[in-house]
Amino acid sequence: MAHASVASLMRTIELLLTSNSPMQSLTCDHRGDFSALHEKISSLEVVVKNFEKNNISGELTDLEVQVKEVANTVEQTIQLGVTEVVLANDENLRVKAHERLSDRLQQVAEEIDRVWKESTKIQDKGKQASKESTVQEFPSSSKDIWNVKNNMVGRDDQRKRLVEDLTRSYSGEPKVIPIVGMGGIGKTTLANEVYNDACIRSHFDVCAWATVSQQQNVKKILLSLLRSIKVDKVFTGSEAELADMLQKSLKCKRYLIVLDDIWKSEAWDAVRLCFPSENKGSGILLTTRNTEVARDAGTKNLSLQMDLMGPDESWSLFKSVAFSSEALPYEFETVGKQIADECHGLPLTIVVVAGLLKSKRAIEDWRSVAKDVKSFVTNDPDERCSRVLGLSYNHLTSDLKACLLHFGIFPEDSDIPVKNLMRKWMAEGFLKLENDLEGEAEKCLQELVDRCLVLVCKKSRDGTKIISCKVHDLIYDLCLTELQRENIFMMNDIVLGISKRGNLSMQKMQPFKRVTGGEIDYCPNGLYRALLTPVHRLLRDHDNNDLLKRTRSIFSLHLSFSSRVLKSELIHFKLLKVLELRHIEIDNFPLQILSLIWLSYLSLQCRENLDIPPEICRLWNLQTFIVQEVQTFIVR
Structure with a gap:
C-alpha cells in the first residue's frame, strides 16, 4: 500500500542522514537536499497513514496509487544515485556521480511536491476521518490465544471417538482412519488434538506426523516422518533408502502415523508400503477433503466425516476467541451471534473474524463487520470463506x-x-x-x-x-491472490536455463507459480524466487534492466547445479536487500556480493569453513549474516 512505500522511502533517507552511518560521510554534500526531502515525506506519511487507516475496502484510490508510484520511484532513484557514488573507482568518476545525484534529487523533489499538493486537498478530510474512527484498543494477551488453540470447541466427542478407535485392541493390518471434511473445518486441529492426547502417547511406541499437500513429494513425506521419530538426527539418501530407514524405525513397534492434508489417492499409494503391516495395534490417521481418498485408504466403518458447527458451537468458538475470559456486554453478544451465524459453521472463518474483532471494543466496528459478512451472499462455501478471509486481510495495517x-x-x-x-x-x-x-x-x-x-x-x-x-x-491461497494484485510487492520466479555456450544463466523472470513440492517441474535446472518493488503496469518497463533494478529480494527454492551462475549475475541486482541461498553449497565467498551495498540480510550455505573477506564491512546496511556449514549424517 502507499503507506508502506512512503515508510520504506523514509527509512532510506534516515539512513543517509544518520550521523554514524558510513554513507553519511559520502553523501554529506547532499545533506540539505536529503533533509528537505525528509521533512516533506514526514508530513506526507502522516496524511497517507490516516487516509489508509480509514480505507478498508482493500482497493487503492487514485491518490494512493500516485503516492505509492512516486515513493517507489524516488527511493529507487536515490539508491541508484548513492550506489554510483559509493562504488565509483576514482575521484573523477565520483565527482560525476555526485553531479548526477544532485540532478536526480532536484527531480525527485519536484515529484514529491506534486503529490504533496494533491495530498493536502484531502488532509482535513483525512484528519476528521481519523478522529471519527478512533476506538479504544485493548492489548491482546498471548495466553488467551494459546488457550483457544489448546481447547477445541465442539469437537470433544469426535476426539474421544478417534482416541478410542485407535487404542482399541485390534488384530491385523494397521487401522487407517480418515478424517474427511472441507477446507477450514478443523481436520488438522482435530488430528493434532488426538496426536498429542496423553492416552495416545502412552499407548503407542512411536508417533510421527507428515504434511502431504496438493502436490505430494514422497521424499519430503519420508523425511518429515523420520524427523518426527528421531528429532535430533539429520537424514539424507534416495527415496528408496529413506523408505527403508522408515520401515526399520517402525518395525516391531506399535506406531501411530498422521498424514495430514492428502489430496489424491496416488499420494496414499506412494507411501502406504513404507508402513510395516504385521504390527498389531498400529494406526494411521489421514486428513483429506476428498471422499475418494477416504474410501480407497480407510479401514471399513472407521472414517470420520466432520460436519459444520451448529449455532451454539459457532457462538461458543467465536466468543472464546473474541472475548476470552472478559465479561460480555449484551449489545456485543447480539451482534456477535449474528456474525457467528453468518460464518455458516466453518471454524476457520469463525476464528478469523473473531480475531479481527478481538481488539475492537466499539460496537460500531462490530456492526460494520456484521454488515460486511452478511453481504457475502453465495451458496459456495469455499467462495464465502475466501471473502471473509479477504475482509480480515483488508482490516490489517x-x-x-x-x-x-x-x-x-x-x-x-x-x-x-x-x-x-x-x-x-x-x-x-x-x-x-x-x-x-x-x-x-x-x-x-x-x-x-x-x-x-x-x-x-x-x-x-x-x-x-x-x-x-x-x-x-x-490463508496461503489468500496470500497468493493478494500477491497477484501487486499492491505491496511483486513476486516473480527467476528461471535458470542453458545459454548458447552451454552454461547456466538467469534466463528470465516470469510471474510466480504455486510451489508445493521440493521438485519444481517447470524449471528443472533451478529456480530463484524474487520480490520486486511494484510499479503500475502502464509505467512498467518490460526489459530485464528494469526488473533487475526493482528486485529487492532473492531466495533460492530449488537448484540443481553449482553456484557459478550467481557469481556472474548477482552484481546486476544493485538494490538487493535480502539474499538467501539455502539450496546450494558454496566453496568460496562470491565477491560480487560486496557490491550490493543495500543488502540487509545474507544467508549462505558452505561445505566447510568459509573465508569471509574483510571487505564485508562495505555492506554497511547488513543486519543479519548467516553462514551455515552443511554436515550430513546418514542414520540407519
Missing part, C-alpha cells in the same frame, strides 16, 4: 499485510523458523520505524497469531516464545 503476504514466498505448508522470518521482515523494511525492530517484529507476529491468521507450530519449552509457524492453506 500496511505492515501486517506485508508480513502476512511474506508467507506466500515459501512452499505451501512450510514450517517456518520464526527467528529467520522476523529478520527478513526487518531487512525488507516491512516494520514501523522503531529503535527495537526485533521487538516490533515479535509484536507483528503475535498480532497475526492473535487474529488467527498464522498458526503456531512449535513453542519454546516455557511456552513464551514462538519457534516456528505456518499459515493454513486457505
Whole structure:
C-alpha cells in the first residue's frame, strides 16, 4: 500500500542522514537536499497513514496509487544515485556521480511536491476521518490465544471417538482412519488434538506426523516422518533408502502415523508400503477433503466425516476467541451471534473474524463487520470463506499485510523458523520505524497469531516464545491472490536455463507459480524466487534492466547445479536487500556480493569453513549474516 512505500522511502533517507552511518560521510554534500526531502515525506506519511487507516475496502484510490508510484520511484532513484557514488573507482568518476545525484534529487523533489499538493486537498478530510474512527484498543494477551488453540470447541466427542478407535485392541493390518471434511473445518486441529492426547502417547511406541499437500513429494513425506521419530538426527539418501530407514524405525513397534492434508489417492499409494503391516495395534490417521481418498485408504466403518458447527458451537468458538475470559456486554453478544451465524459453521472463518474483532471494543466496528459478512451472499462455501478471509486481510495495517503476504514466498505448508522470518521482515523494511525492530517484529507476529491468521507450530519449552509457524492453506491461497494484485510487492520466479555456450544463466523472470513440492517441474535446472518493488503496469518497463533494478529480494527454492551462475549475475541486482541461498553449497565467498551495498540480510550455505573477506564491512546496511556449514549424517 502507499503507506508502506512512503515508510520504506523514509527509512532510506534516515539512513543517509544518520550521523554514524558510513554513507553519511559520502553523501554529506547532499545533506540539505536529503533533509528537505525528509521533512516533506514526514508530513506526507502522516496524511497517507490516516487516509489508509480509514480505507478498508482493500482497493487503492487514485491518490494512493500516485503516492505509492512516486515513493517507489524516488527511493529507487536515490539508491541508484548513492550506489554510483559509493562504488565509483576514482575521484573523477565520483565527482560525476555526485553531479548526477544532485540532478536526480532536484527531480525527485519536484515529484514529491506534486503529490504533496494533491495530498493536502484531502488532509482535513483525512484528519476528521481519523478522529471519527478512533476506538479504544485493548492489548491482546498471548495466553488467551494459546488457550483457544489448546481447547477445541465442539469437537470433544469426535476426539474421544478417534482416541478410542485407535487404542482399541485390534488384530491385523494397521487401522487407517480418515478424517474427511472441507477446507477450514478443523481436520488438522482435530488430528493434532488426538496426536498429542496423553492416552495416545502412552499407548503407542512411536508417533510421527507428515504434511502431504496438493502436490505430494514422497521424499519430503519420508523425511518429515523420520524427523518426527528421531528429532535430533539429520537424514539424507534416495527415496528408496529413506523408505527403508522408515520401515526399520517402525518395525516391531506399535506406531501411530498422521498424514495430514492428502489430496489424491496416488499420494496414499506412494507411501502406504513404507508402513510395516504385521504390527498389531498400529494406526494411521489421514486428513483429506476428498471422499475418494477416504474410501480407497480407510479401514471399513472407521472414517470420520466432520460436519459444520451448529449455532451454539459457532457462538461458543467465536466468543472464546473474541472475548476470552472478559465479561460480555449484551449489545456485543447480539451482534456477535449474528456474525457467528453468518460464518455458516466453518471454524476457520469463525476464528478469523473473531480475531479481527478481538481488539475492537466499539460496537460500531462490530456492526460494520456484521454488515460486511452478511453481504457475502453465495451458496459456495469455499467462495464465502475466501471473502471473509479477504475482509480480515483488508482490516490489517500496511505492515501486517506485508508480513502476512511474506508467507506466500515459501512452499505451501512450510514450517517456518520464526527467528529467520522476523529478520527478513526487518531487512525488507516491512516494520514501523522503531529503535527495537526485533521487538516490533515479535509484536507483528503475535498480532497475526492473535487474529488467527498464522498458526503456531512449535513453542519454546516455557511456552513464551514462538519457534516456528505456518499459515493454513486457505490463508496461503489468500496470500497468493493478494500477491497477484501487486499492491505491496511483486513476486516473480527467476528461471535458470542453458545459454548458447552451454552454461547456466538467469534466463528470465516470469510471474510466480504455486510451489508445493521440493521438485519444481517447470524449471528443472533451478529456480530463484524474487520480490520486486511494484510499479503500475502502464509505467512498467518490460526489459530485464528494469526488473533487475526493482528486485529487492532473492531466495533460492530449488537448484540443481553449482553456484557459478550467481557469481556472474548477482552484481546486476544493485538494490538487493535480502539474499538467501539455502539450496546450494558454496566453496568460496562470491565477491560480487560486496557490491550490493543495500543488502540487509545474507544467508549462505558452505561445505566447510568459509573465508569471509574483510571487505564485508562495505555492506554497511547488513543486519543479519548467516553462514551455515552443511554436515550430513546418514542414520540407519
